[in-house]
Amino acid sequence: MLLAGSCFGVVLLSVWLLLRFTPFPELQQFLQRPFSTLLVDRYGEPLRYLHPADGTRRIRTELQDLPAWVPAAVIAAEDRRFMLHYGIDGAAVLRAASQNIRGGGRVSGASTISMQLARLAAPHRGGLRGKAAEAWNAMRLEARYSKHELLQMYLNALPFGSGVEGIESASRRFFGVSAAGLSPEEAVLLAVIPRRPASLNPHSFPERAVRTALPSAAAAGVNADEQMLLAAIQAGQARAAGYHEPFEAPHLADRISRELTPAQRAAGGSLRTTLDLELQHRLEDLLYARLRAAGDSRIHNGAALVLDHHRGEVLAYVGSHDYFDDQNSGMIDAVRIRRQPGSTLKPFLYALALEAGFTAATILPDTPQAFGAEEAYIPQNFSRRFAGPVRLRTALSSSLNIPAVHTVVRLGVGAFADHLEDLGFSSVADQRDRVGAGIALGNVEVSLLELATAFSVFAGDGNLPEYRVLLPTDHTSGPALNQPAYPAHGISHPHYDAATVQIIRDILADQADRVLGFGADSVLNTSFPSIAKTGTANQFSNIWALAADPDYTVGVWMGNIHGETVIGRPGSSLPATVAMQLLQDIHETGRRFPPADAVHQVRISPISGMRYDPPGGGSIPELFPHGEYPPEDTWHSYPGGPIRYPPEYQDWVRDMGFRSAGGAADGRAATRVRIQSPNDGARFYRDPYISERHQSIGVVVTSDGQEPIQLYWNDSLAAEGHSPLRWQLPVIPGRHRITAVAGSVQDQIRLQVGASEP
Structure with missing residues (x-):
């Protein structure tokens, strides 16, 4: 007897070991199937569900989050002895066999919750062999998981038809509430749908659904009659008709969806983004308002972006004016498509020039010139006027074209292309062999994302942040918007000397110096510290604005996705109004840019850019890096007298009719x-x-x-x-x-x- 008992124990242990540890690849694949992921904003407000690629609504829920009557209703409807058996319910098998024999066919089944879950994990073709495999797999599940775990798996896998899986998705589909908000009556109605999803849909066949659910209601301890269940269906149907899944920031949601890993998709749950939904709505409203105002110009689309350059986070992301506007390609993410940026590249050009030894007082020619080929490229300023010799400060603040082209020719087109790539303009890499001096005016195609990200460097200390769109969770540390990796919070790369950033920032904030290009009453002028740059390209079919205050950077593009011709000359004031108004809304009173502690002021001539401080006035202050001074002025013959313009400006002097002290002295040998x-x-x-x-x-x-x-x-x-x-x-x-x-x-x-x- 003892030997027989020992042998029986060995057999049981062997069977248990087989159930527990034999490979079950179908189960592993089943557990790794993707779930719907909810994106929320930084404060937890829902943005959008990212459903699996096949469109199935499969929202994960946790058993402990459900009211007790939900799992009770499912157990009552599908497997009332679930807590008592080990995968196969012998009593149910005998009952079903007896009923089927008396009925002369299949009257009832004996599938347990564990068996149904096994069939979902490892589908079979039916028959005796299929049912045997299903029973075996059910016991394998029981040997590997607790009842609590099995019930949770089952609740998340229940098929409800029409691409809806799981109790959470079904609650929203049929009753317009989360599963945590289901009433007992609604729970018993939902629990029977998986038996025959098409014919037990409570919206389509309410009476049939009620008749089927009534026996389960009593078994689940739900005190409900037919009228109560019908009333629950009617109320739930009204809620479901008014329920709509959130659909915010769709372009960014699409991007995040494409970048989620299989592990993140299998985890389901929610991912907290860096977005601020209230700010997102405000940016959308501002953009839409300006697009409506531009309707007569035949501008149909726009995109905008708000960055927090301290935390390296994206706060708002508008990819187009209307995601569902097929006529104007609304589904295309205009934050990322490439467009010619016009003059918005000039701050980066002049920053490179400062790093190469130029100063804010360096004199640049704003005179008629041809670049690159015999009469092949003759740039003009937006105003169609020439200012002659201008300081670098004026060239940038007034966005003059000819000085910019002159500067890129002096620095080298290749050097500027390299510089843009270093700043994160990856789109430049495959265009650099076909760009010329026009790159200074933006004839290379870049994205709004690249522009806004790079522009934010001037609002800080010269470091270029990597911007992320997801905040850390249990599943991810948050992908960077402009990088394929998942960097830690706050990563940034040093890019410019502090003096360079402080000088460029001072120029871009200088309202007085931008008068030459924009007039005295520019939309870029603000009552708080801010910097801004605008640009137009392709005959005004691409118009841009970049702006930043001490905390935030805003980028705006307006135009047409496919480059359709616009009507008239819609200026960059359209996107600039969006950017500056948004900054006005979010600027925190009292905030200032970092102090200009890497530069000092020197009095210079506004004409020559050289050191000049006559007793009677006529000089202006300019910023130079600590320890650097401009040369003494040689252009002024005497205070108030004619200017001795260098030889390269003599043609312009004559054309303008100015009195000049002349260029080189007659007969004098060259000294330089x-x-x-x-x-x-x-x-x-x-x-x-x-x-x-x-x-x-x-x-x-x-x-x-x-x-x-x-x-x-x-x-x-x-x-x-x-x-x-x-x-x-x-x-x-x-x-x-x-x-x-x-x-x-x-x-x-x-x-x-x-x-x-x-």
């Missing part, structure tokens, strides 16, 4: 010759869409004497003439050396055309 453009070390790329014979690099040389200038290209004489001497260098790949000689003085630069040689 300078290659004004391009800069030493500049790099250029050929444009594959323009014939080579129509491409060239403009070279400008000046001297302070009357002697002729000889210009040598790789030791061969290329041109000769008086100051200012202009020549076009053929765009031939490789390294080039340019030498200018005037009498006994000379200047030399080196430049590269095409990629650097290994």
Whole structure:
């Protein structure tokens, strides 16, 4: 007897070990199926459900979050001895067999909750072999999980038809409430639907659903009669008709959905985004209002973005004016599509210039010039006027075009393209071989996301944040908006010297200096500390505004997704109004930009940009990095007298009818010759869409004497003439050396055309 008992125990243990530990790959795949994920804003307000790719509504719920009558109703409807058996209910099997024999066919079944769950995890074709496998798998489930765990799995897997799975999704679908809010009557009605989802739908067949649910109600301890259940159906149907899933920030939700990992999808639950739903609605309202105002200009779309550049978080994200506007491609995320940005790239150009040794007082030419080829590219300012010699500060604050092109030619198109890539403009990488000097005016296509992210560097200390859209949860640390990885909070990369940021920020905030380009009553003017930059491109079919205060950065684009021509000249004041009004709404009183502690003021001439402080006035303050001073002024012959403009401005002086002290002195030997453009070390790329014979690099040389200038290209004489001497260098790949000689003085630069040689 003892031996027999021992053998029986060994057999039971062996069976249990087989049930517990044999591989069950179908179960693992079942447990890893995707659930609906709820996106919420930073304060918990729902934004949108991200359902599985097949469209199934499968919202996870936890058993402990449900009222007791919900699981009781399911157990009563499907498996009343669920808590007593180990996967197979012998009594139910005998009962079903007896009923089926007496009825001459299938009258009832004996499937337990565990067996039904096993069939959902590992579907079969039926028959004796299928039922045997189902029973075996049910026992395997019982050996591996507690009753509580099995019941929770079952509640989340119940099929209710029409792409609805799980008790939570069904509660919303049929009664317009969360499962936690179900009444006892609603619970027993829901519990019977999975038996025959099509014919027990309480909305379509209320009487049939009630008749089926009544026996379960009594077993679940729910005291309800037919009229009470019918009333529950009627009230629930009214709520369900008014229930709509949240659908906020759809473009960002789409983006997050595409980037979720399988583990995150399987976890379901909710993900907390960085968005502020109230701010999201405010930004949408402002954008829509300006688009309506621009209706006569045939501008149909827009996008906008708000960033918190201290915390590295996206607070609002509007991808288009209307997600469901098919006529104007509303589903396309205009925050991320590439468009020519116009003048919005100029702050980055001049920041690079400052890092390369320019100053805010560096004089740049705003005079008629041709760049890149013989009469091939002749930029003009928006105002169609020329201001002559202008300081870098004025060129940026008034968004003058010609000084910008002059600057990029001096620095090198390749150097600026490299700089943009370093700032996060990844879209530039595959365009750099076909851009020229026009890159200074935004003829390279970038996204609003790239622009706003990079612009935020000027509102801080020179570090470029990585912006994220998800806040940390149990499942993720939050993906960065502009990176594929999932970085930790607060990551940023040093990008500019503090002095560079402080000077650019001061220029972009200078309301007085932007008068030349925007007038005295500009929409960019605010009563609080702010910086701003606007841009237009493609005959006004792309209009932009970037703005920031000490805490937030706003980017706005308006135009047409597919570039349809607009009517008239809709200016950048349209998006600028959105950006500045939004900043006005969220600016915190008393907040200031970081102190300008890396620069000092020097009195300069507003004309020459040189150090100048005569007793009678006429000078202005300018910012320079600590320890740096401009040279003493040489343009003023005497206070109040005519200006001695350099040779390169003599044509402009004559055209303007100004009185000038002249350029070089008659007969004086040159003491200085300078290659004004391009800069030493500049790099250029050929444009594959323009014939080579129509491409060239403009070279400008000046001297302070009357002697002729000889210009040598790789030791061969290329041109000769008086100051200012202009020549076009053929765009031939490789390294080039340019030498200018005037009498006994000379200047030399080196430049590269095409990629650097290994």
